Amino acid sequence: MNNILVCVKAVPATTSVQVDGQYRLKREGASLQWNIADESALEAALSLKDKDGTVTVVTMGPPKLEAPLQDLLARGCDRVVLITDRLMAGADTRATAGALRAAAKRLGPADLILCGRRAIDGETGQVPGELASALGIPCVSNVEKLEWEKDRLLLHRRLETGVEVLSARGPLVVSVCEYAYSLRLPGILSMRRARGKTVERYSAADLGLTAEQCGLKGSLTKVTAMESKFPGLRNGPKETDPAKGIQALRAMLREVQP
Amino acid sequence: MISQNALHHAEKCRFCWMCRHLCPVQHQTGREVNTPRAKGLLLSMANKGTQPFDKDMAQAMYECLLCDACTNDCATGYQPPLFIREARTEAVVNELAPEAVMKLIDNALETGNIYGVEKPSYGQDGTDVLVYIGEVAAIQVPQMAKNLLAVLKKAGVSAKVLANEPASGVMLGDLMGYTEEVRQQAKACADAINAAGLPVVVLDSYDAEIMKQKYPEWGCEIKTDVTTATAYVAKLIASGKLEAKAGTGVQGACHDDDRLARTFHEFAPIRAMAKAAGYEVGEMFSREKLAKSCGTAVAYGYMPALVEKIAASRWEDLKRSGCAAMLTASPQAYLCLSLCVPEGKALVDLYAALV
Amino acid sequence: MSQEILVLCPFGLDAGLLSKAAELLPGRVRAFVPAREQAEAALYGANIIHTLNCGEIVDEAALADLLAEKLKLWGSSIVLAPATIRMRNLMPMLAWKLDAGLTADCTALEMAGSDLVQTRPAFGNSLMASIRSLSRIQMATVRPGLFRPAARPNPKAEIIPESCHIREQRLRHVAFQPFSQGKPLSQAGIIVAGGMGVGSKEGFRKLSVLAEKLGAGLAASRSAVDAGFAPYRCQVGMTGVTVCPRLYIAVGISGAVQHLAGMSGSEKIVAINSDPKAPIFGYADYGIVGDWETVIDQLLKEELS
Numbered sequence: 039m040n041n042i043l044v045c046v047k048a049v050p051a052t053t054s055v056q057v058d059g060q061y062r063l064k065r066e067g068a069s070l071q072w073n074i075a076d077e078s079a080l081e082a083a084l085s086l087k088d089k090d091g092t093v094t095v096v097t098m099g100p101p102k103l104e105a106p107l108q109d110l111l112a113r114g115c116d117r118v119v120l121i122t123d124r125l126m127a128g129a130d131t132r133a134t135a136g137a138l139r140a141a142a143k144r145l146g147p148a149d150l151i152l153c154g155r156r157a158i159d160g161e162t163g164q165v166p167g168e169l170a171s172a173l174g175i176p177c178v179s180n181v182e183k184l185e186w187e188k189d190r191l192l193l194h195r196r197l198e199t200g201v202e203v204l205s206a207r208g209p210l211v212v213s214v215c216e217y218a219y220s221l222r223l224p225g226i227l228s229m230r231r232a233r234g235k236t237v238e239r240y241s242a243a244d245l246g247l248t249a250e251q252c253g254l255k256g257s258l259t260k261v262t263a264m265e266s267k268f269p270g271l272r273n274g275p276k277e278t279d280p281a282k283g284i285q286a287l288r289a290m291l292r293e294v295q296p
Numbered sequence: 297m298i299s300q301n302a303l304h305h306a307e308k309c310r311f312c313w314m315c316r317h318l319c320p321v322q323h324q325t326g327r328e329v330n331t332p333r334a335k336g337l338l339l340s341m342a343n344k345g346t347q348p349f350d351k352d353m354a355q356a357m358y359e360c361l362l363c364d365a366c367t368n369d370c371a372t373g374y375q376p377p378l379f380i381r382e383a384r385t386e387a388v389v390n391e392l393a394p395e396a397v398m399k400l401i402d403n404a405l406e407t408g409n410i411y412g413v414e415k416p417s418y419g420q421d422g423t424d425v426l427v428y429i430g431e432v433a434a435i436q437v438p439q440m441a442k443n444l445l446a447v448l449k450k451a452g453v454s455a456k457v458l459a460n461e462p463a464s465g466v467m468l469g470d471l472m473g474y475t476e477e478v479r480q481q482a483k484a485c486a487d488a489i490n491a492a493g494l495p496v497v498v499l500d501s502y503d504a505e506i507m508k509q510k511y512p513e514w515g516c517e518i519k520t521d522v523t524t525a526t527a528y529v530a531k532l533i534a535s536g537k538l539e540a541k542a543g544t545g546v547q548g549a550c551h552d553d554d555r556l557a558r559t560f561h562e563f564a565p566i567r568a569m570a571k572a573a574g575y576e577v578g579e580m581f582s583r584e585k586l587a588k589s590c591g592t593a594v595a596y597g598y599m600p601a602l603v604e605k606i607a608a609s610r611w612e613d614l615k616r617s618g619c620a621a622m623l624t625a626s627p628q629a630y631l632c633l634s635l636c637v638p639e640g641k642a643l644v645d646l647y648a649a650l651v
Numbered sequence: 652m653s654q655e656i657l658v659l660c661p662f663g664l665d666a667g668l669l670s671k672a673a674e675l676l677p678g679r680v681r682a683f684v685p686a687r688e689q690a691e692a693a694l695y696g697a698n699i700i701h702t703l704n705c706g707e708i709v710d711e712a713a714l715a716d717l718l719a720e721k722l723k724l725w726g727s728s729i730v731l732a733p734a735t736i737r738m739r740n741l742m743p744m745l746a747w748k749l750d751a752g753l754t755a756d757c758t759a760l761e762m763a764g765s766d767l768v769q770t771r772p773a774f775g776n777s778l779m780a781s782i783r784s785l786s787r788i789q790m791a792t793v794r795p796g797l798f799r800p801a802a803r804p805n806p807k808a809e810i811i812p813e814s815c816h817i818r819e820q821r822l823r824h825v826a827f828q829p830f831s832q833g834k835p836l837s838q839a840g841i842i843v844a845g846g847m848g849v850g851s852k853e854g855f856r857k858l859s860v861l862a863e864k865l866g867a868g869l870a871a872s873r874s875a876v877d878a879g880f881a882p883y884r885c886q887v888g889m890t891g892v893t894v895c896p897r898l899y900i901a902v903g904i905s906g907a908v909q910h911l912a913g914m915s916g917s918e919k920i921v922a923i924n925s926d927p928k929a930p931i932f933g934y935a936d937y938g939i940v941g942d943w944e945t946v947i948d949q950l951l952k953e954e955l956s
Contacts, residue, residue, distance in 0.1 A: 074890060105300055112297060113476070131755075135747065158890055160773065162755035167743025176712035176821050179740035192825070197736050198837075200829035204709060206822050213740075216890065217883045220515025225476030229297070229389045258752030262768070263781040272920065276927065276938040283939030284949050287900070287921055290937070291865065294841055294897040294919075517879040521852055 040091035040208075042083045043148035044115075045138050045169070046076035048099050048106065049159045070099070072106065074216045075154025081219035082184050082212075083152050084114050089186060092116045094148070096141050098126055098134060104237045111232035112224035119145065123242040128254030131160070135168035136256060140245035142173060149208040150191065155180050155215050163213065170211035177211040178204060182218040298386060302379040303343055306336040308372055315366040315376070320589045321359055324605045329356050332366035332376035339383055354387035355394055358598065361606070362470055363554040363589035385473030393472070396598035401471050408463045408481070410471075410597050411435045415461060420445060422454030426492045427525070428507075429461060430500035432593040433627035440627050443647035444499055444525055450651060451529075451538040455497070462488050464503040469510070470594045479514045482506065486516035499525045500627050501556040502592070509559065524556060526625045529650070530565030533572045538650065540572040548575040548621035548644060549614055551629050552587035561585070566646060570623045573649035578619040588613065591632030600635075607632040614641060623649075654765060657681045657727035659742075661703050661714060664688040665733035667798035669695040672731055674801070675762050681727055683718070689810060696803035705815040709824045711737060713817040715744035721813075722749060727788070729767050731760075734792035742792050752784035754791040767791065796838070836887070839868030842896045844887060844914070845880065846872040848903020848924060848943060855880045857947055858902060864954040870894065872910045888913035903943045906931030923947075 048070035072080070083093045095110050097103060098121040107118040121137055129137065142148060151170075156163035163179070170177030182201070183194035193204045196215055206212075224232075242252050249255055277283040298306075315332040316322055322330040329338075335356060341347035360380050367375040387393040388401065403412035409431035416434055418441075420427075427448070433441040448455045465481035472478070486507075489496055496518060498504035504524045511517045523531075532538040550566045557563060563584045570577050582588035590610035591603035610633060614622050621642040624630050630645060637643050656672040656679065658665075664684045672680045673696025682697035686704040693700060701721075708714050722730070722745075730745070732738040734756045746753035758779075759770035767789045769782045784790065836842065843862040845855055855871070862869040871881035873888050887894055889909040895916035902923045904910060911934055914920070922935035923943045932938040939946055 108297060109299065130752070131743070132747070132752065135743075163739055164743040164746070164753060164755055167740050168747045170712060171715065171744040171747035176710050177740060177744060178822065180736050198835050200827055202827050203825040204822050205825050210821065217515075223474055223476045223479050223514070224297075224385075226385070226389055226472065228476070229385070232297075233389075258750070258786045259754055259782050259784055260752075261780045262783050264773075265779050270915070271933050272936050273933055274920075274936040274938060276932055276940050278927075278940045280939065280941045280945050280949070283923075283941065284946055284953075286937060287939065287946075287950070288953070290898055290919060290921060291841070295865070512877060512879045519852075519879075 040086065040149045041147065042086060042091055042093050043142055043145065043151045044076075044079050044083045044093060044095045045151065045153045045165070046080065046095060046097045047073045047154070047157050048097065048103055049073045049157055070103065070106070073154050073157045073159075075156060075214060077154075077221040078216055078219045079152040079154050079214040080110065080113075080115070081221045082214050083150075084222060085219065086150070086184060086186065087114070091149075094119065094145060096121065096138065096145070098122070098129070098137055107237045108232075109224065111235050112229045113222055114225065114228040117238065119238045119240060121240045121245065123252070125242045125247075125249050125252040128257065129252065130257035130259045131162050131164040131168055132258050133251070133253055133256035135165050135172055136251055137242075137245060137247060138165070138169050139172040140247055141240060142169075144240070144245060147209065151209070151211045153211065153213045155213040166211050166213040173209075173211070175209045175211060176206070177213070178206060179213045180215055181212050182215045184212065184214075298339060298343060298379065298382050302382040303340070305374040305376070306339045306379040308374050309333045309336045310372050312371045314369055314371060318365040318369050320361060320363060320365065320606050320609070321602070323609060324602060325359070330359050332360075332380075335360070335376060335380055335383070336374075339379055349386060349390070349392070351392050351394075354383075354392040357383040357387060358394055358397055359602070361554075361589045361592050361595050363592075364558045365554065365586070365589065368558055368585060381469070381473040383473075384471065385475055388472040394598060397471060400594070400597045401468065404463065404468045404471065405477065409435065410467050410594065417459055418445065418457040420455055420457045422456045424454040424494070425456070425497045425528070426489060426494040427455045427457050428464070428489070428496055428498045428503055429457060430498070430503045430627065431463060431467065432502075432631060433499050434461070436593060436631050437627040440630055440645050440647055441499060443645055443651055444529075446651045447529060447538065447647050448497075451532045453532070453537075456492060456494060458488055458492065464506050465510075466502045466506040467594055469506060470592070474510065479516070482511055482514055483516040486511055486518050490519050493520065495521045495523065497523055497525050497528045501526075501553050501560070502628060505555045505559045524560065524562060524565070526556065526565040526569065527562060529625075529647070530568040533568055538572065541574040541650070543576070544574040546575055546621055547578045547619045548623040549578045549580045549617050549619040550583075551580070551590060551610065551622055551624045551626070551633070552583050553624070553626035553629055554587045554589045556626065557584055557587040566623065566625050569625060569646045569650060573646055575621065575623060575644075575649075578617050580613040580617045580619070582613060590629050593628045593631055596632060603632055604635045608636045611636060611638050611641065653679070654729065655679045655681060655725070655727045656729040656731060657683065657722070657725065658697070659718070659730060659732040659738065660684045660688075661708070662735065662737050664691055664695075665793075665795055666691060666695045666800035667796060668731060668733055668793050669697060670801040670803065671760060671793075671798040672696070673803050675760060675767075676729075681725060683813070686812070693805050693808040694802055695800055696805060697808055698805060699809045699811065701811045701813045703813050703815060707824060708815065708817065710817060710820075710822045711741040712744055714815065715741050715748065717815055718745055719748035722788070728765070730788060730790045732792050733795040735795055739792055742790060746790050749786075749788050749790070751786045751788040751790045754782045754784070757791045757793045758797060760791065760793065836868045836870060836885070836892050837894055839894065839896050841865055841867035841898045841900070842870050842887075842894055842914075842917075843867050843900045843902065844870035844872065844904060845875055845902045846904030846910075847874045847878065848905070849875060849880060850903070852880050854903075854944070857944070857951070861947055861951055861954070864951070867900075868894075868896070870914075872904050872907070874907075901931055901935065902947065904931050905929045906934060
C-alpha cells in the first residue's frame with residue numbers, strides 16, 4: 039500500500055496581476071485554477087494509485103477552494119485537505135513549506151510527496167526542496183515520468199542537457215513538470231464514490247503553528263519594491279517588400295551566425 | 297456535482313428569450329421546458345435546492361441535440377451545451393438518465409459504439425492518408441463511407457482505414473458529458489491514429505470536432521494534421537486532382553452540418569463539392585453559422601420519433617428554397633434526413649455524386 | 652561581522668556569477684567548484700576555493716546536508732548559486748537547514764549596506780520585484796549565464812580540497828539520455844519561433860527545417876502549442892521557457908503579453924506577420940509585413956543554394 043500526498047496551489051486564472059500595499063499578489067476576486075504543474079503532479083499520483091495506494095491532496099488558500107477540492111475527489115483522490123487561516127496570508131516559500139510540513143505530519147506518514155515543479159505566479163519552485171528538508175527526506179525535481187519498479191520508484195528527471203533516470207526509495211519529495219501528465223476528468227465511478235465525502239479543513243492552530251510561524255510574519259524574505267516591467271517598445275521599421283525584408287534579415291543573420 | 301463554470305453559464309441568462317426561436321427541439325415540441333433557458337433555470341433551481349434533480353429534469357436535459365445554435369445566438373455569450381453536458385453527467389452519476397440513454401451508454405462502454413454491433417472492415421491499407429470513418433457512417437450509413445473511399449481512389453489518394461477503428465469518444469461525450477470514461481476512449485483512439493502516423497481525414501464532423509477541440513485539452517492530441525473529409529475533398533477539387541462533373545441542371549441546397557458550421561466555420565467546401573458534382577447551388581434558410589440541425593445519430597438512438605420530426609422540418613426549409621435536392625456530406629445528417637424524404641425531393645450524398 | 656559571499660557551483664562553474672560576486676564584495680569571495688575547475692575559479696575572482704573531488708552526486712539532499720555543516724564553519728553571509736535545475740533543487744534544502752531566506756532565479760543583484768538586494772521577475776516578466784532577506788544568511792539563485800565573466804586573476808587563492816561521502820543510496824543513478832537537439836532553447840543564439848499564423852504542423856515542419864539550417868532553436872507561442880502545431884518543450888512565454896537569444900525571429904506570432912514575457916529580453920527581434928497591426932511589430936527591431944511562407948521559402952532556397 040502506498041500513500042501519496044500531493045501538494046497543490048491555486049493560482050489566478052488571469053494573466054493580468056495586481057499587488058497590494060505589501061506587494062502581495064491580490065488574489066481576491068481573481069478566479070483561481072490549479073497550477074498547471076500541480077495538475078501534472080495530481081495525475082502522476084492518480085496513475086500510481088491506479089496500481090495501488092491512496093492519494094491525499096493538501097492545499098493552502100482561501101475557503102473558496104472547497105469547490106475545486108471537491109472536484110478533485112470526483113477525479114479519484116481519496117482525501118482532500120484545505121489549510122486555511124487569515125494568519126497564513128502572505129506566506130513566502132519557507133512559511134508555506136512550514137505549514138505543509140505540519141499538515142504532512144498530522145496526516146500521517148506518506149511514502150511519496152508530489153508537488154508541481156513551480157507555480158506560474160511565484161515561479162520560485164522552492165517549496166518542494168524546503169518541504170523535503172523540513173521532513174528530512176530527499177527531493178528530486180523536474181520529473182516528467184514516475185513508475186513503480188517493485189518497491190522502488192523509477193524517476194525520469196529532465197535536466198538542461200538530457201533526461202536522467204533515477205531509482206528512488208521513499209519516502210521522498212518529487213516535483214513534477216507541467217504537461218508531463220494531463221489531469222484526468224471526473225469519472226462516473228469516482229464521482230459516485232466521492233458522494234458524501236467532504237473537504238477537511240485545518241487552521242494554523244490545528245497544525246500547532248503560531249502567528250510568528252505563519253504567513254508574512256513567518257517569512258524570511260521581504261519584497262521591498264515592485265515595479266511593472268512591461269516589455270519595452272522597440273518600434274522598429276516595417277518592411278512591406280518581402281525581397282527587401284529578406285535581404286535585411288539575411289544581414290542580421292550573418293551578424294549573429296558563428 | 298455541477299462545476300462553478302457551468303453554473304455560471306446556467307445562471308447568467310437574461311431571459312431575452314431569443315434562444316426559443318432557434319432551438320430545433322423546442323420548435324417541434326413547443327414545450328417551454330425544451331428551451332435552452334429553461335434548462336439553465338432548472339439547473340440553477342436544482343443547485344439552490346428549490347427543485348429536485350429528478351428523472352424529469354434529467355429527461356429534459358436529454359431533449360437537446362447539443363447543436364449549439366443557442367450559443368451562437370446568445371445575447372449574453374453563454375453556452376448552454378456546456379451546462380447541459382454536465383447535467384447529463386449528473387444524471388448518469390445519480391442513475392437518473394432515461395433508460396434508452398443508458399442502453400446506448402452501456403453499448404458504447406462495452407462494444408465501443410452505441411449500436412453494440414461490430415464495425416465493418418474495409419481492408420484498405422494505403423499510405424497517403426488515414427480515413428477515420430466513425431461509427432455512424434460505418435454502421436448506419438455504410439454507403440457514404442464507401443463513396444468517400446471511392447472519391448479518394450478516383451483522385452489518386454491512397455487511403456488507409458484502421459482495422460477495428462476505435463470510437464472517438466464523441467458519442468459517449470454527448471450521452472454523458474465529458475467524463476474520464478470519454479477521455480479514455482479518446483486516448484485509445486488517438487493512440488491508434490498516432491501509431492498509423494498518417495494525416496487524418498475525418499468523415500464525420502462530430503468525430504472531427506472532438507479530435508480537434510478536446511484531444512489536445514485532454515493530453516492526447518493527434519500528432520498529424522486532422523482535416524474534415526469535406527475540406528479535404530474540396531482541396532482535391534481545387535487542385536484539379538478530382539475532376540468536376542458536367543452540370544446536371546438540378547438545383548440543390550447544401551445542408552450545413554451544425555458542428556462543421558459552428559465549430560469549424562466551414563461552409564465553402566460542401567458548396568464547392570456540390571458545384572463539382574454538377575449541381576446548381578441554391579440556399580435554404582438557417583444556413584452557415586445559423587445552420588439548423590436536422591437531428592443527430594445519438595438523439596435518433598434514444599428519441600427517434602422526435603428526430604424524425606426535426607428532420608422533416610429541415611425538408612420544409614428545402615421546399616421553401618425551391619430546390620429539388622438536399623445535398624449533404626455528413627453521415628449523421630444523411631441518417632436523419634433519410635427518415636422522411638418528401639415526394640419529389642431527393643437526398644444526395646455528395647461523395648456518391650462525385651464518384 | 653565581516654561579510655563574505657559563497658558561490659556554490661558543485662556541478663559546474665558559472666564564471667559570470669563568480670565575477671559578479673567579486674564585484675559585489677571584492678576580496679571576500681569563496682567558491683565551491685568541481686576540482687577540474689579550480690584554475691578557472693581563481694581566474695574569475697575567488698579568494699578561497701573549495702574543490703570537490705568525488706564521483707557523480709545523485710542525491711542533492713545529501714550534498715545540502717554536507718554544505719549546511721560546512722557553512723557553519725565558513726560563516727559566509729551570502730550564498731549564491733546559478734539557477735540551474737539541480738541548484739534550484741539544492742538551494743531550498745540548504746536554505747531550510749540554515750534558516751535562511753532564499754530568492755529564486757534573480758536577474759540582478761546589488762549591495763545596499765550589508766543587505767543584498769535581489770531583483771527577480773514575477774508573473775512572466777510583467778513585474779520586477781526587489782527582495783531582501785530577513786535572515787542572517789542571505790541566499791539567492793541567479794539566472795545562469797546572465798552576467799558576463801570578467802577576469803580578476805587571483806594566483807594566491809587558497810585551495811581547500813573537499814570530499815563528499817554519501818552514506819546511503821536513497822537515490823541511485825540508472826541512466827542518462829542526452830537530448831538529441833543539443834543546447835536547450837534557453838541557450839540558443841538564434842531562435843525561429845512560430846505562432847498561430849503558421850497555421851499547421853506542416854508549417855512548423857518548414858520552420859524546423861529552417862532552424863536546423865541556421866543552427867537555431869525552434870520555439871512556439873502558447874496558442875500554437877495548444878493547437879498542437881508544436882510540442883510543449885518549444886513553448887516560449889509565461890508558462891513556457893524564457894529565452895534571450897541574439898536574434899529572435901517571430902513568425903506569424905501576434906504578440907500576446909504572455910509570449911512577450913518570455914522573449915522580450917532578446918537582443919534583436921524580427922517579426923514576420925501578414926497583419927500590419929499585429930502588436931508584435933511594436934516590440935520588434937525589424938518587421939516584415941507579408942506572407943510568412945513567402946519569406947521562409949525564400950530563406951530556405953538561399954540556404955540550400
